[in-house]
Amino acid sequence: MIHHYAWPDKTSNVARSRRGVTAFAVLLGLSVSAVALGPGVAHSHAIIMTAQPGMNSTVPQGNLEIRLAFNSLLDPKRSSLRLQRPDGTEADISLTNDSPLGVLAGHAQASAEGRWTLRWQVLSLDGHITRGEVIFSVRDAARPP
Numbered sequence: 001m002i003h004h005y006a007w008p009d010k011t012s013n014v015a016r017s018r019r020g021v022t023a024f025a026v027l028l029g030l031s032v033s034a035v036a037l038g039p040g041v042a043h044s045h046a047i048i049m050t051a052q053p054g055m056n057s058t059v060p061q062g063n064l065e066i067r068l069a070f071n072s073l074l075d076p077k078r079s080s081l082r083l084q085r086p087d088g089t090e091a092d093i094s095l096t097n098d099s100p101l102g103v104l105a106g107h108a109q110a111s112a113e114g115r116w117t118l119r120w121q122v123l124s125l126d127g128h129i130t131r132g133e134v135i136f137s138v139r140d141a142a143r144p145p
Contacts, residue, residue: 046070046122046130053118053136060141064110066093068120068134073101078123081106086114086138093118101125110138 052067053059066081081093081104093106104120118134 045128046072046074046124048120048132048134051118051134053134055134056136058137058139059110061110061113061138062141064108064138065105066108066118067099067103067105068118069103070122070124071102073125074104075123075125076101076104079104080121082119083108084117084119086112086116090119113138113140 047070048068049071050067050069052065066083068081076095076099079095081095082090083093084090091108093108096105096107099105104122110116115135115137118136119131120133121129121131123129
């Protein structure tokens, strides 16, 4: 009886191993691409698209209409507006309930001339918190613009 002994073919094991690694890398790459290109990920941080009052604008004293429109949907219960007066004191701004989910809106009284700062903090529906501020000036309503 003759027995044939075959040496292990290392090349085929290495080739199989490389194919497995390559297949894993391709699947991982596709998974990462799918997540990165999914809806909402491209806009993971809320960015102001329009602001009222606008950055570096000047508004007359009196009733101040505040409206910040963002590029993403927001959680209004976890978002806020805060107004800093020229004397450094601050007040929270109550948000209006009828604003779209991408807009923070409210009302305040701009009673003093000078530089004001509107601070905002929003929570996007995708879970990212973003903060920022809009700086503007208030002038006496009797003075011409």
